[in-house]
Amino acid sequence: MDFGSIREWLTVENIMELIDRYRSFGPVPGILLPMLEAFLPFLPLVLFVMANVNAFGLWWGFLFSWAGACLGALLVFFLIRKYGQRRILKVLHKHPKIRKSMSWIERHGFGPLFLLLCFPFTPSAVVNVVAGLSKVSTAQYMLAVLAGKMVMIFTVGFVGYDIKALITNPARTAIVTAVIIILWYIGKRIEVRMNMRPEKDHNVE
Structure with a gap:
């Protein structure tokens, strides 16, 4: 199966079917799939x-x-963090844009990380x-x-809960689409802002 076929197969219905097939493993499939991402x-x-909120219910x-x-x-x-200094990752560590992003995160800590991780895109x-x-x-990164992730996943889960309603209720579909577009736009703006700030910090230095 090539990459294109995998992308075509990845639909909510197919993922729900996969979860149901391994239902005997309890929550393992529901935890493992987001972890693999x-x-x-x-x-x-x-x-x-x-798929998880439709297979297990909103809260589970x-x-x-x-x-x-x-x-x-x-x-x-x-x-x-453990192996980042090894030869394989030294190229990333020396990349100017990545180094500037690292510096910006070190300066601002929890705030930008939290905001970036709030958005699904x-x-x-x-x-x-x-x-x-x-x-x-x-500690900052874990928090x-x-x-x-709590904010992002609950938002996605809430708007995506009850797939059938998205088909039978056009108003709900429109709201979900609008929310996803808004989240995508805000996430992109924060990402652009994060890319710009290292430049400014570098110029100040």
Whole structure:
């Protein structure tokens, strides 16, 4: 199965069917799928969350998605923090844009990390790697991940709950679409702002 086929297969209905197939494992599939997204960022976290809340219910689906996403993000962070200075990652560490982003995160700590992780379309894999390479404290990053992912996953889960209603209720569909577009736009603006601030900080120095 090539990459294009995988992308075509990744729909809410197919993911829900996969979760149902392994229902005997309890919450494991619901936790594992969002966790994998931290390591394979091309996987659609939004669809995993929507599938979870429709398969397990709003609250359990939210809890499993939140646990998986946080575990994945923290694992990536700790792996990068431990092995980030090795030869394979030295290229990333020396990249000017990444170094400036690292410096900006170190200066501002919890705030920007929390805001970035609140939005579903922020490239969280990049945030995890940059934070791991930076000198931001582990406590700050853990708090930002737990809080930011909570806001993001609950928002996605709430708007995506009850897939059938999205089809039968045009007003609900319009609201969900509008919310997703707004979240995408705000996330992109924060990402652009984050990319610009290192430049300003560098010029001040």
